[in-house]
Amino acid sequence: MTGTNERTGGSPASRPRRPRRDAEANRERLLAAAVSAMLREGRNVPLAAIAAEAGVGVGTLYRKYPDRQALMHALEHRAYDLLIRVLEEIEELECPGRRAIGEYLTRCLEVRDHLVLPLRGAPPLMTAEAVRARRTINRMLDAFLARGRSDGTIRAGVNATDVIVFTTLITQSPPYGPDWRLPADRQIAIFLGALAGDGPADLPGPEITPDDVEDAFAAQAARTACGPGPSRSG
Amino acid sequence: MTGTNERTGGSPASRPRRPRRDAEANRERLLAAAVSAMLREGRNVPLAAIAAEAGVGVGTLYRKYPDRQALMHALEHRAYDLLIRVLEEIEELECPGRRAIGEYLTRCLEVRDHLVLPLRGAPPLMTAEAVRARRTINRMLDAFLARGRSDGTIRAGVNATDVIVFTTLITQSPPYGPDWRLPADRQIAIFLGALAGDGPADLPGPEITPDDVEDAFAAQAARTACGPGPSRSG
DNA sequence: CATTTAGCGGAACATTTCGTCCGTTTAACC
DNA sequence: GGTTAAACGGACGAAATGTTCCGCTAAATG
Numbered sequence A, B: 001m002t003g004t005n006e007r008t009g010g011s012p013a014s015r016p017r018r019p020r021r022d023a024e025a026n027r028e029r030l031l032a033a034a035v036s037a038m039l040r041e042g043r044n045v046p047l048a049a050i051a052a053e054a055g056v057g058v059g060t061l062y063r064k065y066p067d068r069q070a071l072m073h074a075l076e077h078r079a080y081d082l083l084i085r086v087l088e089e090i091e092e093l094e095c096p097g098r099r100a101i102g103e104y105l106t107r108c109l110e111v112r113d114h115l116v117l118p119l120r121g122a123p124p125l126m127t128a129e130a131v132r133a134r135r136t137i138n139r140m141l142d143a144f145l146a147r148g149r150s151d152g153t154i155r156a157g158v159n160a161t162d163v164i165v166f167t168t169l170i171t172q173s174p175p176y177g178p179d180w181r182l183p184a185d186r187q188i189a190i191f192l193g194a195l196a197g198d199g200p201a202d203l204p205g206p207e208i209t210p211d212d213v214e215d216a217f218a219a220q221a222a223r224t225a226c227g228p229g230p231s232r233s234g
Numbered sequence C: 001c002a003t004t005t006a007g008c009g010g011a012a013c014a015t016t017t018c019g020t021c022c023g024t025t026t027a028a029c030c
Numbered sequence D: 001g002g003t004t005a006a007a008c009g010g011a012c013g014a015a016a017t018g019t020t021c022c023g024c025t026a027a028a029t030g
Helices: A021-041 A047-054 A058-064 A068-093 A097-110 A128-151 A160-172 A178-196 A210-226 B021-041 B047-054 B058-064 B068-093 B097-110 B128-151 B160-172 B178-196 B210-226
Strands: none
Touching: A021 A047, A021 A058, A021 A068, A047 A058, A047 A068, A068 A097, A068 A128, A097 A128, A097 A160, A097 A178, A128 A160, A128 A210, A160 A178, A160 A210, A160 B160, A160 B178, A178 B160, A178 B178, B021 B047, B021 B058, B021 B068, B047 B058, B047 B068, B068 B097, B068 B128, B097 B128, B097 B160, B097 B178, B128 B160, B128 B210, B160 B178, B160 B210
């Protein structure tokens, strides 16, 4: 997140007043309300409903997020921040590679509500900041995988992109409700089993690099950008 | 049969006319148009756009499918039919268990466009017919798994529900565009590796039965049914 | 406490989508 | 071919949603 600059520079002409304290709080409230309302009613819940749930007027919502897409983008940035924070916490655990990956998958599942909506509800964000965040995530996962190969807990051939794809699978998959947790946990166990196992080690195709992924994202963004219509959730 | 011509049943009062040939064709056209339009523009593409793409008037659409939900339900039924047909084809192959599962996953991915939208875009259909279809799918997959355990290509502990969940993961996951195919194929390979491998065989929790799944579905349906608002895509 | 103004709320307006209704078309039947 | 009614198309009013605008509130400042 761009940590709103403290007391912007300091233009001498009209001394800038410090931003109101409730303004920033409202921004948080709106994001939280957006998540909760969208999870409950679906992605296309009216923006007015989100504003109401946040306890603010529509005007306030529109001032902070000019349209629905801006709101989603804010959520996406937030999601990246969250993922990176999770990865940093796991790094401090200094645990074996496979265990680290397992932790990551489990924790992603736990914060699933904050990932479902923003990530891949629409073409991903292509700002420099977003791209950088995705690369960071990829790099940190790669470090875990490398460690796992060293300590013998992870076989060769699986890379960070594979893990990320799997993460999106279990977090983005339809909400079976609270009962969804167990099925997902079993999928994670199966995946981890494959990481350790000595089953057929040759995965199809060349390994998929972060660059490949970004290319695909860009293509997707370009495609829907040109598209004629509303083009929201895919 | 007992003499007299076919001609549906035969209510003596008002002889029923045979349905017009273009009527049924239009129904197909509408479903195809719905899939293509929704894949292109998103789930909430206006119904008018679907009608236009099908080359019919809105009136025709609304007569056949009174509202959006009816249309989605028709697609869901179609999806089940498709899956069962795929399973029957694989059955005729009489191949080893693991190969059968692999075929299933691959073919599901190939017909993904016909599965993404109807399955789990909203709470699943709870009609007797839909429930029966889901059980059939589960049973047929279970047969493959049993065969796999017999012929030694699939380890114990993974059941049909696990496979179905994984199928929804790879088919429901966000559309990376045409490039999505390779990542998904790698996930399939990883999954199949886990099926064969002798990694940690103990998956968390008790196995999930079809009944468990139906219970969860029913709960989800009940939850969203009571919900106040629009409640479309989750 | 008075002043200032960023920020707020929500009515009002614009736009999109829904779903119906009815005159017209066209396939089935004789 | 002529008759019949099922099926069609698309204009239309209703409803929902998006977006703007401006008078008012209250937080910051001195």
